[in-house]
Amino acid sequence: xxxxxxxxxxxxxxxxxxxxxxxxxxxxxxxxxxxxxxxxxxxxxxxxxxxxxxxxxxxxxxxxxxxxxxxxxxxxxxxxxxxxxxxxxxxxxxxxxxxxxxxxxxxxxxxxxxxxxxxxxxxxxxxxxxxxxxxxxxxxxxxxxxxxxxxxxxxxxxxxxxxxxxxxxxxxxxxxxxxxxxxxx
Numbered sequence: 001x002x003x004x005x006x007x008x009x010x011x012x013x014x015x016x017x018x019x020x021x022x023x024x025x026x027x028x029x030x031x032x033x034x035x036x037x038x039x040x041x042x043x044x045x046x047x048x049x050x051x052x053x054x055x056x057x058x059x060x061x062x063x064x065x066x067x068x069x070x071x072x073x074x075x076x077x078x079x080x081x082x083x084x085x086x087x088x089x090x091x092x093x094x095x096x097x098x099x100x101x102x103x104x105x106x107x108x109x110x111x112x113x114x115x116x117x118x119x120x121x122x123x124x125x126x127x128x129x130x131x132x133x134x135x136x137x138x139x140x141x142x143x144x145x146x147x148x149x150x151x152x153x154x155x156x157x158x159x160x161x162x163x164x165x166x167x168x169x170x171x172x173x174x175x176x177x178x179x180x181x182x183x184x185x
Contacts, residue, residue, distance in 0.1 A: 024117045044073050045082060045099065049107050053096040082106060 015021055047062055048054060054062070059070045074097060077083040082103035088094040099107070122130055 020117075021121060024114070024121055041073055041077055041082075044070075044077060045103055045107055048083065048097065048099045049104070053098045055094055055096060059097070077103070 043063060044059060047059060051058070056067060056070050056074065059074070060067050063070070074083065074085070078085060081100055083097055084100045085095045085097050088096050125133065
């Protein structure tokens with residue numbers, strides 16, 4: 001690895017160690033990431049924001065989760081005052097679920113916070129620099145997606161870090177495969 005590429009890796013590492021940056025990334029992914037659905041309460045609230053009223057069955061179908069899981073989520077959200085349940089005027093056996101004012105306010109406040117945070121994080125970059133960065137990151141991600149099937153499997157990576165680089169006893173000290181990085185600078 002050349003010193004330039006090593007410097008880039010180190011800069012990315014420092015960026016990912018910044019608590020504010022990682023909080024913004026996690027918050028953004030919770031609100032916007034439809035490719036990796038969050039099956040928790042927030043996902044139900046987002047769904048209800050898009051639809052005025054839904055039944056438990058509608059939520060089960062939309063989120064592709066068990067009816068018992070939806071019941072638990074809906075009960076917790078109702079206890080928190082974020083949703084309301086009312087009987088359908090057409091069929092009193094059917095309960096319609098909707099966001100309460102508190103739930104709508106919660107979602108709107110969270111979206112506003114996420115937007116403000118992302119604006120603040122990138123405020124030091126001009127619009128052109130933000131577009132360049134986005135293009136570079138898309139290029140890197142595309143290249144990684146292409147290379148990923150050819151990369152060694154987890155066992156080979158474990159062997160590599162244990163035997164070839166004397167990084168210590170456990171490769172997880174460096175943040176690979178879900179371990180916590182050991183900051184030994």
